[in-house]
């Protein structure tokens with residue numbers, strides 16, 4: 001059945017509306033319709049086209065979702081070769097470019113169109129009578145690959161030129177790329193779906209454009225930015241490159257928002273500096289700026305030399321990525337105790353500086369990227385951001401590459417490294433004693449809501465630690481009379497301020513248990529928790545002895561906080577620092593415990609023997625230990641309980657001889673419940 005004229009008209013109207021909206025959304029960044037209404041128009045057009053297939057046009061927006069998979073890409077011979085630009089890396093090369101242009105054009109008022117150099121893939125698009133017909137990659141510059149089907153899925157590229165005065169034929173050159181925000185989202189999705197992540201937006205764009213299945217391409221958020229016209233027939237050429245870009249924008253193409261006009265070499269270099277500064281905050285990756293003589297007649301006069309134009313040059317920024325090898329993987333301890341694996345690298349020049357270290361963020365990241373000592377890696381340094389290892393080069397993996405193992409002890413102070421179940425970051429548990437954390441720990445210790453030592457701020461802590469006057473909080477209380485001289489000798493200090501500080505330190509000695517607990521800087525223990533702990537346990541020693549099970553009886557203390565507290569008090573260095581503080585005279589009035597501190601299991605010794613009906617030996621041990629009990633290997637008079645299962649042997653006999661309490665699994669479970 002032929003489509004009635006109403007359907008023909010409606011399809012045309014829908015195509016127009018959808019493309020206008022696409023343009024407003026993807027080119028102008030000014031959406032005109034709510035997404036739901038857009039979807040409705042789109043589905044209506046899809047329905048019409050499926051009812052009347054003859055209504056489907058090559059430029060229909062429904063084609064943007066991708067057509068049939070291809071066996072291979074066809075070849076396209078470029079009517080006008082796709083040349084490359086000569087590069088400038090240093091200012092004097094820009095100076096030389098400007099001089100050459102002025103000399104060849106025989107005047108000094110050369111105007112330049114300046115724009116970012118997109119870091120994507122060069123593409124050429126052919127339009128006939130306003131409709132997009134063919135799109136191709138650069139290839140070797142003379143022949144490229146036909147990626148028309150994939151390009152149709154690029155949302156900000158007009159499938160039909162807008163406006164009235166359209167050229168009969170038009171060949172537009174530009175760059176296909178992926179915006180950084182889209183790249184991050186795509187990679188997050190790759191990660192959660194277990195697919196391989198892309199190294200950078202450029203690789204992601206290249207991989208997406210070269211998909212043989214256009215439906216896959218359609219799901220990858222590509223963008224096209226126009227920067228030149230190769231051929232145009234049936235329309236008048238403007239006088240300048242800027243005029244040409246305005247014409248393209250009017251036809252519905254996205255062009256660089258950062259494009260500008262300038263004169264003289266100072267103008268070029270200013271633009272280079274300005275865009276260089278804006279580089280980290282641009283929505284896409286760029287690798288330089290491009291200077292182009294603005295007048296098209298002057299471009300023609302300058303012409304080409306070998307395979308590059310003489311009228312334009314790319315002034316490159318320092319590369320942000322480079323290859324190097326991992327010589328070692330070590331860990332660093334931050335001010336908060338966070339332990340970060342760091343790759344020691346063979347020196348490499350990247351992002352404008354020589355880089356020898358790059359962060360690997362955390363243990364999971366090292367595993368995910370599978371970085372090993374000896375690997376060849378891609379290192380990235382963007383702006384002032386800390387250099388990072390982006391990915392390994394898998395093909396260069398050596399047989400003897402060594403995997404990373406997270407140390408169990410802090411490399412700075414030797415305290416136990418802890419990693420809580422819900423956290424990606426491992427931390428040193430020696431907060432009070434670890435030199436890496438000293439400044440932070442002291443500042444917290446002295447802060448108003450903790451020990452409240454007035455006058456002990458940033459600058460002072462810095463000097464006290466750097467001059468090794470104070471190593472642990474107890475040292476503050478040991479300065480005594482000699483401290484006056486030492487303190488008065490520090491920057492920004494005088495006799496009076498030193499005396500005031502010593503008085504404040506002395507006054508802080510008498511405090512409350514809640515403040516003292518908070519001052520210790522235990523991870524996950526804020527002021528409120530410290531207060532709850534003080535109330536619940538009454539005495540510091542009650543708290544020090546509590547296992548995780550008892551800790552969890554405190555309101556709002558769950559397994560994570562309980563683990564933090566118990567790790568902290570299990571670390572001998574921390575206990576020593578606390579003992580020193582008490583010895584130095586820090587005191588508070590101890591109260592009575594409000595909470596229930598007794599437990600059927602805490603402090604009791606168990607021996608396991610025989611096979612229990614449902615629990616393995618390890619499971620039973622974990623449960624007993626989690627409840628604060630101990631599990632010993634042999635039965636003695638000190639044993640409190642023997643848990644016996646099937647085929648229990650000599651241990652059971654001995655327990656009977658000693659008349660110890662013998663439990664079966666269900667009795668053990670009952671005890672654990674109490």
Ligand code: IVH
Nearest residue numbers: 083084085115116117118121122227290309
């Ligand atoms: S103009 C005759 N403008 O850089 C060549 N190219 O090395 C005309 N590129 O393959 C190119 N941004 O892919 C021009 N604003 C821009 C550009 C740009 C990126 C790429 C392009 C070309 C390469 C030249």
